Amino acid sequence: MPSRAGWHPFVWVAFGTGGRMSQGSTRDGRAPGSPVFRRGMRVLWIAIRTEPWVCALAVLGASLHAAATVGSSRVLGHLTDTVILPAFAEGRTTAAAMAAAAALLLGIGLAKALGLGARRLFAGLMQFRMQARYRRKVARRYLRLPLSWHHRHPTGQLLSNANADVEATWQPLAPLPMTLGSVLMLAIAGVAMVLADPVLALVGFVVFPLLFVANVIFQRKISPVATRAQALRAEVSEVAHESFDGALVVKTLGREDTETARFTEAAHRLRDTQIRVGRMRGMFDPVMEGLPNLGVLAVLLVGAWRLSNGAIAPGDLVQIAYLFTLLAQPIRSFGWLLGDLPRSVVGWNRVQTVLEADGAMRYGDRRINGDTRAGVRVTARDVSFSYEDTYDGAGDGSSGRDLANAAPETAPRTTVLTDVWLDIAPGRTVAVVGPTGAGKSTLAMLLMRLVDPDSGTVTHDGVDARELERGQLAEAAALVPQSTFVFEDTVRDNITLGNGASDTDVWAALRLAHADSFVAELPEGLDTRLGERGTSLSGGQRQRLALARAVVRRPRLLLLDDATSAVDPQIEARILAGLRDTELGATVVVIAYRRATIELADEVVYMEHGRVRDRGTHEELLRRSPGYERLVTAYERAAEERATEVAGPPRRAAADGHHATHEASTTAGTRGRTGRWMGEAHPGRNDGATVDTEESV
Numbered sequence: 193m194p195s196r197a198g199w200h201p202f203v204w205v206a207f208g209t210g211g212r213m214s215q216g217s218t219r220d221g222r223a224p225g226s227p228v229f230r231r232g233m234r235v236l237w238i239a240i241r242t243e244p245w246v247c248a249l250a251v252l253g254a255s256l257h258a259a260a261t262v263g264s265s266r267v268l269g270h271l272t273d274t275v276i277l278p279a280f281a282e283g284r285t286t287a288a289a290m291a292a293a294a295a296l297l298l299g300i301g302l303a304k305a306l307g308l309g310a311r312r313l314f315a316g317l318m319q320f321r322m323q324a325r326y327r328r329k330v331a332r333r334y335l336r337l338p339l340s341w342h343h344r345h346p347t348g349q350l351l352s353n354a355n356a357d358v359e360a361t362w363q364p365l366a367p368l369p370m371t372l373g374s375v376l377m378l379a380i381a382g383v384a385m386v387l388a389d390p391v392l393a394l395v396g397f398v399v400f401p402l403l404f405v406a407n408v409i410f411q412r413k414i415s416p417v418a419t420r421a422q423a424l425r426a427e428v429s430e431v432a433h434e435s436f437d438g439a440l441v442v443k444t445l446g447r448e449d450t451e452t453a454r455f456t457e458a459a460h461r462l463r464d465t466q467i468r469v470g471r472m473r474g475m476f477d478p479v480m481e482g483l484p485n486l487g488v489l490a491v492l493l494v495g496a497w498r499l500s501n502g503a504i505a506p507g508d509l510v511q512i513a514y515l516f517t518l519l520a521q522p523i524r525s526f527g528w529l530l531g532d533l534p535r536s537v538v539g540w541n542r543v544q545t546v547l548e549a550d551g552a553m554r555y556g557d558r559r560i561n562g563d564t565r566a567g568v569r570v571t572a573r574d575v576s577f578s579y580e581d582t583y584d585g586a587g588d589g590s591s592g593r594d595l596a597n598a599a600p601e602t603a604p605r606t607t608v609l610t611d612v613w614l615d616i617a618p619g620r621t622v623a624v625v626g627p628t629g630a631g632k633s634t635l636a637m638l639l640m641r642l643v644d645p646d647s648g649t650v651t652h653d654g655v656d657a658r659e660l661e662r663g664q665l666a667e668a669a670a671l672v673p674q675s676t677f678v679f680e681d682t683v684r685d686n687i688t689l690g691n692g693a694s695d696t697d698v699w700a701a702l703r704l705a706h707a708d709s710f711v712a713e714l715p716e717g718l719d720t721r722l723g724e725r726g727t728s729l730s731g732g733q734r735q736r737l738a739l740a741r742a743v744v745r746r747p748r749l750l751l752l753d754d755a756t757s758a759v760d761p762q763i764e765a766r767i768l769a770g771l772r773d774t775e776l777g778a779t780v781v782v783i784a785y786r787r788a789t790i791e792l793a794d795e796v797v798y799m800e801h802g803r804v805r806d807r808g809t810h811e812e813l814l815r816r817s818p819g820y821e822r823l824v825t826a827y828e829r830a831a832e833e834r835a836t837e838v839a840g841p842p843r844r845a846a847a848d849g850h851h852a853t854h855e856a857s858t859t860a861g862t863r864g865r866t867g868r869w870m871g872e873a874h875p876g877r878n879d880g881a882t883v884d885t886e887e888s889v
């Protein structure tokens with residue numbers, strides 16, 4: 193399994209599907225020519241349309257709260273004039289007046305509490321429902337997108353899309369009902385103030401627009417910084433994911449300090465940007481806090497003058513001053529909403545980039561013909577394929593080389609397969625052999641339709657793979673890569689992956705994969721839970737589980753991409769012989785690096801530099817293909833060298849030449865993120881994994 197054609201975890205579940213990312217929105221939180229506010233309103237409108245009832249209930253709660261709040265000021269004004277002032281004037285008050293006042297205050301308090309509770313409850317419901325819905329959408333999309341798309345997007349970025357971006361998108365839903373309620377509150381308050389005293393109301397009408405203007409200025413200033421913070425959040429998650437995922441490499445090469453420094457740098461960049469956001473909020477919040485208080489002061493000054501003139505009653509002044517203090521909070525909710533909008537728009541754009549990505553992979557409505565119990569005839573006709581050169585370090589476009597988000601049709605590409613012709617008869621076992629970088633794994637991906645060819649066609653039982661209905665190939669074919677993915681689940685569920693296979697079928701598959709003996713020895717057999725990524729298993733055990741997972745589906749086409757590299761050569765040969773001889777009847781394509789495996793194949797396809805150089809039996813190729821002869825001899829020599837190096841009976845020892853030769857190849861040239869090792873005539877494999885013998889399990 194090549195490192196560059198690395199398998200994304202989603203592949204294990206999906207066995208491939210597809211699409212291409214569509215462009216159209218920039219990542220800076222603004223669609224071209226569309227201001228953040230308008231874009232943000234459109235995002236909120238989507239939520240309102242999706243959850244109309246929950247939203248209506250939240251707004252109803254907010255309105256009740258708003259009306260009760262304004263009502264409470266009116267009640268206070270009324271009580272000042274009818275209860276408090278007469279009490280001061282006469283030195284006493286009636287029990288009936290006191291009871292009426294208490295009942296009024298209690299009623300209004302209850303209405304406020306009810307409104308507040310409903311607003312909070314339904315606003316939260318709306319926000320979390322939208323988050324859950326979009327997390328689901330993003331995850332479903334990921335599983336449907338083709339491998340080529342996953343190659344172009346770092347896992348950390350995908351995690352960030354599904355978490356931070358979705359959360360940011362729906363963050364403004366929390367203050368939204370309050371803000372809508374505030375609009376109502378301002379309207380009622382405006383009317384109440386005009387009715388109480390038009391002159392004092394004028395003071396309010398000056399302060400409220402000021403608050404609005406302050407909000408707009410703030411939103412303009414904070415938008416680009418919030419956008420940057422959102423992108424940096426994704427970057428931190430990417431770096432963290434890479435460091436943790438590559439923990440083994442980091443530890444074995446003593447790169448802890450370097451990785452820590454890399455993470456710290458990203459974390460500091462995020463910290464600095466967030467501090468800038470905080471600083472802006474720090475400047476804005478006091479303004480928002482202070483303006484209503486200035487309003488209260490102005491109201492008191494003008495009100496005192498109006499009172500002394502006898503133009504208003506004391507209750508009117510109390511009512512308006514109290515309204516001002518009450519309104520400060522709801523008006524701030526405009527600020528919260530507007531403050532959240534830039535992040536929301538950025539998050540939405542990032543989420544949309546995923547949701548709109550559908551890619552070039554299309555499906556038809558045809559099914560694979562032929563006998564459903566026999567192998568599939570696979571052909572490749574004049575197939576060429578190139579990879580996009582897509583790596584973008586920051587993933588946020590900041591590097592200026594945002595190839596991961598460049599339109600696929602304009603991204604530079606490197607051709608790795610040229611004019612490949614293949615015709616594999618049903619039930620045959622074919623070994624694909626070639627130096628590293630020759631394109632063997634890419635060919636396997638094409639046969640599994642994890643990617644589509646640039647030109648030419650791949651057919652299964654005569655049907656163009658592009659015309660097959662979605663899920664057909666996943667049903668009929670299985671690909672087992674070298675590096676296997678194990679879910680943190682039981683052995684049984686790791687094998688069936690919920691396909692309903694019986695325990696008898698599971699054991700039969702385990703026997704075929706020579707995994708039955710070690711599974712039987714596990715503490716709870718099929719019910720044993722495996723650690724994250726199968727860390728409780730050896731490399732060879734994981735590979736055999738993956739093989740069992742594939743054969744339990746009784747595939748009609750089985751593609752083994754160096755799938756048994758960590759297994760003892762003799763067991764590997766026995767597994768392959770078993771696959772050939774069972775009533776499975778599958779067509780088997782095995783990317784092979786061991787002579788014993790190659791010799792078991794009915795036919796060998798020899799590849800070099802992305803082309804099929806020769807095909808025939810092993811003996812035929814040895815006779816007429818010097819490159820093939822050199823390669824197979826090198827495999828054999830390396831295997832012998834390893835065998836003599838390994839003293840005593842190995843428990844879990846490297847038992848063939850893969851390790852040594854692969855190490856030689858990795859030191860001979862480094863392969864960067866987009867590096868190429870086309871056509872190096874070396875036989876190495878296995879990325880340093882240990883090889884399991886039967887006893888080792």
Ligand SMILES: Nc1ncnc2c1ncn2[C@@H]1O[C@H](COP(=O)(O)OP(=O)(O)OP(=O)(O)O)[C@@H](O)[C@H]1O
Pocket residue numbers: 193194195196197198343579580581608626627628629630631632633634635866867868869870
């Ligand atoms: N996702 C990718 N993006 C870009 N280039 C890639 C990608 N995967 C593989 N390549 C390149 O395509 C070429 C063929 O790779 P491939 O993995 O198919 O070769 P291979 O014959 O299977 O090699 P190996 O024996 O090392 O596994 C190599 O040059 C490799 O660097």
